[in-house]
Amino acid sequence: MSAFSHSHNPSTSTLTAGFRLGTSGALAPTSSNGASRPKSANLVPTNSITTKDGVTVRARIDPTLTVDEVIKSLCLNLKIKDPAVMFALRDETDELVTNDNLRKKIKSKVGLKLVNAPALEAAEIVEKLSMKDDKTLRLTLFSLQKFIREGQFASEFLQRDGLRELLDVINISHGNTLAYALSAMQNLMDLDRGWSNLDNSFISTIVQILSSPQSLINVCRPATAILKKLVEADPLSAPGPVLPSTSRSPPSAPPGSVYRYGFDVVYGQMRKEKGLLETVVTRLGSADTAMVLYSMMLINSLLSHATDARWEEFIGELERLNVRKAVIRLMSSHTIEDLTSCILDFQVNMVRVTYRKKTSPVEPDVNPAHYDALEEIWHASKLEEHVAERQWSLLGFASDNMYDEFGDVGVLGLNCLKQFSQRDSEFFSEVVLEQLGRAEERRCPVARASNEVVELLLEHWAIFAPGYSTSTTFQPFFLNFYKVHALALKFFLHMWTESGSSVDDFPRIVALTRSQLHIALNEENSRAWHEVENDFLEAEYRAVRDRQMKELEEEDDFMTKVPVRNLRAKLYKESYEFVRQQRLQCLMQGAWFVNAIPLSSPVPKDTDNGMKYIHFCDSSAKFPVRNGLEDLPERIDISQISEIATGTCAAPPHVLRDQNDLPPPTPLTPSPLSFSVLNAAGESLADQIAPDQSRWADWTDALQMLRKDGGHMASQETAGFVQALTEIGLKIKLLDLTGEKVDIPSGLVAGPPPNNTDFFFSDLDS
Incomplete structure (x- = not known):
């Protein structure tokens, strides 16, 4: 950690x-290595200590003593009649002095105060919470926010049923009193204990607070943090052995564990309050930086903990609300210094989302959403006005089997084609009808081209596996994946037409598109969007072809073949893990x-x-x-x-x-x-x-x-190490093949399945 x-x-x-x-x-x-230990390390510093009566004394405190021993000694020397267990030490900022920090405070000669013990403070605060007087509550909750972070105080507070009193206050309060109460609850939840019995009514209350347009910003901030904490209190996140990423069956939480909530519990309540998620996304445009940050944190937590049962619904809702666009706006915000980390986390989450969509098969026979998407694509083509029966080959598919047609790009490819057809349906239908007006061998297979562009974009942004990303800068174009796909596909169609290509030229146009992608999307964190549009839409075939020929002179094109790309993806994951372990060893040293x-x-x-x-x-x-x-x-x-x-x-x-x-x-x-x-x-x-x-x-x-x-x-340094190790490993792996002049195919075609199961696999002798 x-x-x-x-x-x-x-x-x-x-x-x-x-x-x-x-x-x-x-x-x-x-x-x-370094200089020798200072000889003055054994000297005992002098601290000032102020009693509850306002008396200040100077004392030399032995740093080898415990806090209890120090308090007993003070009570004895100051002739205080009350038992020592009734007292505690705090510093000038009211931080509780513990055995862990006593030595440091003595060494730094920090001024100390002899105050009530946490048990007395907790008893007094719980009693005042029960009074329900607004003025008393505000003052009490203001103190509780601070004290509740301390383990000793929290234990005493919980033992006295303080949590129930705090929840009652949250249910009846508003304004600043509610803000203080929620902040105290937020700080208690940071202790990861004592709040394992929160029920759905409490979660529903927090959801309603966040949904209300009347809620103050200082109320919404801790409420958002509480909801985030509940999302992260997932059985899968409980301390202990990390489960494999393929396992999403949560272990049962032990008695008293707070890890019993999670995404499904929270999202279930969020769905009951229409418009809550939209409100959270809207707050990304708030003028209050802290509110923006809390909202980003909640969205990231929901993305990281979304379960299979609700994943598609939740991601679909975020896409409908255009959360990517809201985050892109934040990238150019003047408050970006405070938001950088959260935005980079969001990008990593979007890499996971993109990879999952890419690996999710298109199954229109069992998934109504997939069927509806294909229906929309077909209607946008307006082919139904020209042919009696649906023929997917007219859109550029090789067959009517959508599972196979989108096999390499999955639901991501389906979504990209759907977005392309819907964003400008007139252009889409014109392109499709224009291709049908050509000789069959001269037609550009639009659907196949769309899927190929998706693969090129995945390759460009190195989306090889979930959870692996070496980007250290903002990637607004990646978050605009669908728009970039549309531009690149238009470029592909333009190159096809301008070069007078035929079906056999498909790989050549793919290579041109790959080359243009690298140019248009270069320096992503600093380029303007209009420059990207210009690179794709105003490019001339001859200029692109000449540049690509120069590139081919410097790099062997077999490096872009599918098997080599897959090998690079495998080595990328291995390199990432190697560098990760090296970095962790630095911490251990x-x-x-x-x-x-x-x-x-x-x-x-x-x-x-x-x-x-x-x-x-x-x-x-x-x-x-x-x-x-x-x-x-x-x-x-x-x-x-x-x-x-x-x-x-x-x-x-x-x-x-x-x-x-x-x-x-x-x-x-x-x-x-x-x-x-x-x-x-x-x-x-x-x-x-x-x-x-x-x-x-x-x-x-x-x-x-x-x-x-x-x-x-x-750091770019770590990202560079991962990339360098990947490329070195790739070249080493390829030496055996290139040295023997083994031909690397562009793809592998599976043979027909066996006629029966009367066979077995045998280990070959080495």
Whole structure:
């Protein structure tokens, strides 16, 4: 999973943070080179402690003591009569002091406060919640939002039936009181315990809140986050062994587990509230960046967790609402810095959707939607006005078997042809009728050409398998898949006509189209759409042919044959997994970073679940790190990590740095080697600057890859490694064939099936 360190006030000395990924409290053995450990490490700092009565004392606290021992000692020395169990320590920001963070706060000389223990705080808050007085509720809920994130407080709150009181408040509240109550509920749900008994009525309430146009933005934000959390509380996402991607049978959730909701439960309630999904998509155009981000997060979670039973219905609804267009608009938004990660996650989800459509067979006999799509294509052709019976060959199909005709492109190919026929039905019918007016050998098989263009686009965007994507930049043209397909198909038809092609020339026009695709879709994240349209619609055959001939001189065209493309797809997946494992090993080995200054407060992003930690320490100098946990006393729970944001912070002033280690300081300017680790509330758990580009790529991409859905890559370096390994592997694999001059066919034709089953397969002797 993932994690890091803390930012420091520029006026204090800048510390170096050493990190290493650990598993279940154990630490992988490694060592770090650097200066020796500071000799002053054993000195006990002095902290100021303020009592409930306002008395402030100075105390030297032994960092080897537990919090309970420190409190007992304070009560004894300050002659406090109440039992020590009634007290707790908090810092100046009201963060609870625990055994995990005590040493750090002592070392940093943080001011501490002796306050009520979490048990007393919880009892008082639960009592006030039951009063249902609006003013009291607002003040109580405001405190509850903060305290509920603490494990000790949450346990006491839940034991006192606080959740029931909070749910009652949500049911009767509105305005800011409701916003505070939902925020408290959102923060409680981040603990992944204590909310396993939420029923459909609660989910329905959240859905109704989101659907209401009267709901305030500060109400909709936590409500959206709660719905997202319920979607992700899927039995398949429960901590433990990761199930194979082919297995969608959810395991039964153990008693008390919150992983008992998921997509079907939430979407079932969403369907009852007409217009909710449309409202969520509409909010992608909100002026409130946080609201946009929460909406993107919910959509991504729904896409990642959609089940087979409702997948087609849900994806169809998103397509109808044109969510892709809404996301494309966000790509050019001025608030893009906060949305980059979510948009890249959406692209990865769309890769999965596209691949699944490509591999879903067209079965008009059993799927009414497929039958209806073919009906619409036929009606758009207007061939029924010229022929008495339907003949699919007139549209360019080789047979009437749609399962076979769309065998390589599946439902994606069917949808593309349907979109092409519907977007401009007059043009479509003219093209079809024009082809019928030609001699049979001169006709362009429109349907076959459409499917071929789909395959070329899948090849261009490297959609070889679900969950694998090396894109680190926005791909607005990919999200416009149907429109690009229409342009490329028009280009194909234009080249066919202008060159006077016949059926035997089909592969040549395919090659021309592939060449033009690479030109038109180049530099996708920076090109204007009108330039793409011009490249496809205004191209001249002779110019395209001349350029393609030059390209063929540099590259053997057998690399584009189907078997070679399939081999490249297989090697691509292997290379991706190899690089992923290498990046994860970098986390296990550990590294040193400079603590940085965050330039803004990040907004919350997607959440991970995990059982591992990243262990770290703060030090004014590097020192050799021994095996074990002694040298890395601090840790960050991976389950608290929500997102890895890049380019978010600047190097502190007056940093002592090795010339070869870090780039020159640029105060308050984002460092390209910086990254922040964020929790679900948008708070930074660590703000770091890597010593070099390689270390930055290793850690940012490894932390992204640890996400259960694969995440997205942050660096071109990692993406380049995957592509390079793929191409090297491909060339090595092909050496045996090319060396022996083995002919690689363009495709393989299956022979006739056996007449009977009276046969067996035998192992051949090597």
